[in-house]
Amino acid sequence: MRPLLGRILWEHRVRLPLIGLFALAWGFLIVTFYAYADTTTQTNFGPEQIRTALRIFGGNWLAIWVGLGAAHPLLLAASCVIACGTAVRSIAGEIEGGTLELVLSRPVERTRYLAAYLVFVLAALAGIAALYGAGAYAAWLIVHPDPGSLSGASLARASLCLALLLWAIAGYSLLCSAFARERGRALGLATGLTIGLFAWNFLASLVGTLAPFARISPWYWFNPSPVLAGGAFPYGDALVLGGVAAVCCVAATVQFLRRDV
């Protein structure tokens, strides 16, 4: 598995540090911007329904900001380069590129091949989530915004929630890849699902009649703000997101073991 991992790391030698740096800077900027914003800006943003929903989680606006930063489309887009892009490349991308036959004509087990990609994707996404938390924590230590508070432990727990969300995205992207022959088709499907499910969750939070159906979106199960405000770790949400990731990865592996390349 080491040569495979080495090659995947080499391919991401520029991309991954850049995304990591962005996550770090994004976390730092969210807290810094909050620190220098006036009270109105700190507490008055987005549609009324969203603000109302957020207030349910308590009055720690800094926690809400950092939680929103974690679910922001910019961070999501950067993370999806790995969560969707690399996961899709692992099977459909390498089949289309003609490189998978070179690898699998050697004594490389398909499970090991896929495991190398999974190890990379899961670790990279966990790293991105951790860097976001680290950036926010660094800013908290430096600028000490007021009002609000953050702790290293709550940021670590929130980062784990973010990692679980990204793993779920990577899981269904891998599943798309396992069933496709063309990278473009798999990537289109995975990206479309990600954007659609994100938008669906947002829409469902605005329109009351849609609210019960928000559960089909992974974002419904991603609520870092209460954790950041010192609440208990949401084991139920984590189980759903982790379960989606695990089931999708297992299904993708089964399909990959059976399919022609």
Add this chain to the structure above:
Amino acid sequence: MPNAISTSGLTKSFGSTRALDGLDLSVKVGEVHGFLGPNGSGKTTTMRIALGLLRADAGTVQVLGADPWRDREHRRRVGYLPSSPRFYERMAGSRLLAHLAALGGAPAILRDELCARLGLSAADLARPVGTYSRGMRQKLAIVQALQHDPELCVLDEPSEGLDPLVQEAFFAVLRERKRAGRTILFSSHVLSEVDALCDRVSLIRAGEIVDTRTLAELRAGRPRIVRVRSSAPLALPDCDLLESADGWQRYAARGDVKVLLAALATAPIDDVTIEDASLEDIFLGYYRDAP
């Protein structure tokens, strides 16, 4: 002599298209086996099943005594050159060769020699593969397939894109590998290279092997080609008319040469040439009447 590759009743379909239809192939250890057939006849599918990349719908296949779909250890002893090979484009050639050797788990004992003989310089190998020409990619593909001196080489149209000088160097490498006891299965459209390299050939048509013979057997059974200039088609004994154009007719003659000459002596002809059939004529004979 044991078989390096043996398939029996191999069947494979892609949707409604039947690529292989009960294919029986045997490649003996130590031979150079040519695999010939028109485009879409099933050559690449057979090779990819033999490498465990595709799963057969029915039938059995053994490669170096192993089931290629289930087993993987035997692949250390196999080298594969795909048709139209593609690589990691941003990787330098040397890095790619090292990576593929590491995946293969066998030392690349022939890499330097092969690079030198095929004309891949250190400067070439330092460049990303994406900058390579078609010919250089093919050379790289040959090196990656043979660098670990595999017992069995599966080469899918290996000389595509090579210039004549490099082709000759490549054929010399294959002859050396054969002398070293290695088995080579290669598909080709170029009959001259089949003639130059192969011990036996298998001809495939519409997913079935239509004939497997040694080149000596093929040559022994080949017809004479009789070219006659005449104003009208002739009825020559044991001759099949191949084509007629510009006042010349070409016949494939299989019978007794004395009877043929006697018939020609009395026929209304202006000119005649008689020559051995080329391998091309023999192979085309298998496919001329194909559905």
